[in-house]
Amino acid sequence: MLELNLGPATLSPVILIEDDAWTLIDTGMPGSAPALLELAKQAGIGDRPLRAILLTHQDIDHIGGLPGILSASEAAPLVYAHPDDEGAINGTAPMIKMTPERLSGFLQQVPESVRLQFEETFLRPSRPNVNRTFADGELLPIGGGLTVIHTPGHTPGHVSLYHHASKTLILGDASVARDGELKGPNPPVTPDMELALESLKKLSEIDIAQAVCYHGGLVREGVQAQLARLSERS
Ligand SMILES: [Zn+2]
Numbered sequence: 316m317l318e319l320n321l322g323p324a325t326l327s328p329v330i331l332i333e334d335d336a337w338t339l340i341d342t343g344m345p346g347s348a349p350a351l352l353e354l355a356k357q358a359g360i361g362d363r364p365l366r367a368i369l370l371t372h373q374d375i376d377h378i379g380g381l382p383g384i385l386s387a388s389e390a391a392p393l394v395y396a397h398p399d400d401e402g403a404i405n406g407t408a409p410m411i412k413m414t415p416e417r418l419s420g421f422l423q424q425v426p427e428s429v430r431l432q433f434e435e436t437f438l439r440p441s442r443p444n445v446n447r448t449f450a451d452g453e454l455l456p457i458g459g460g461l462t463v464i465h466t467p468g469h470t471p472g473h474v475s476l477y478h479h480a481s482k483t484l485i486l487g488d489a490s491v492a493r494d495g496e497l498k499g500p501n502p503p504v505t506p507d508m509e510l511a512l513e514s515l516k517k518l519s520e521i522d523i524a525q526a527v528c529y530h531g532g533l534v535r536e537g538v539q540a541q542l543a544r545l546s547e548r549s
Pocket of ligand 1 (some may be wrong): 377
């Protein structure tokens, strides 16, 4: 788990390092790529190529660093997303939480080069950004086995990822955490709360040693019980 400190917020992208390649789960904000790649270096990727980028969902703080990561990678990594969020990431469907006004307001705050790169990648891409789609229950041959769990609610195509060898559940934004405790989906940015809670229920049935929330980091204690309790709230 990386700790990508962006001033007002710290994000927790996850990397998996194997003998011959590494994999990245979520990419930070527009402009985050250099800092994220520096953290990955410190974590020991060495000169391995980046094999795959797994996007848990379409939100800007998860896909924003994609253009910078791709342009820094010599080998073209596979880019995975769920079919229900694929269109938003490819620029063929609207991003569900981003009106054009909100997006342009946001892009005014980033350096010109980052804004142009973002617009070229997501608003008028020359080819699809996503070149592999996740299926619910699919076992990816990454990190010795990583299962995809479709966990809609926060977005329609949100996925969580389960790393079998370490029993680690990568939650994306299915739940946030604070001080090592799960807090559930963040209501203002979770359009379908009922579905998001159903997703937590599904996750509570997995044998989990630890979880990583993109917002709030690592949770080590009683993850399954916390997920079950949160899923009953409505
Ligand atoms: Zn997020």
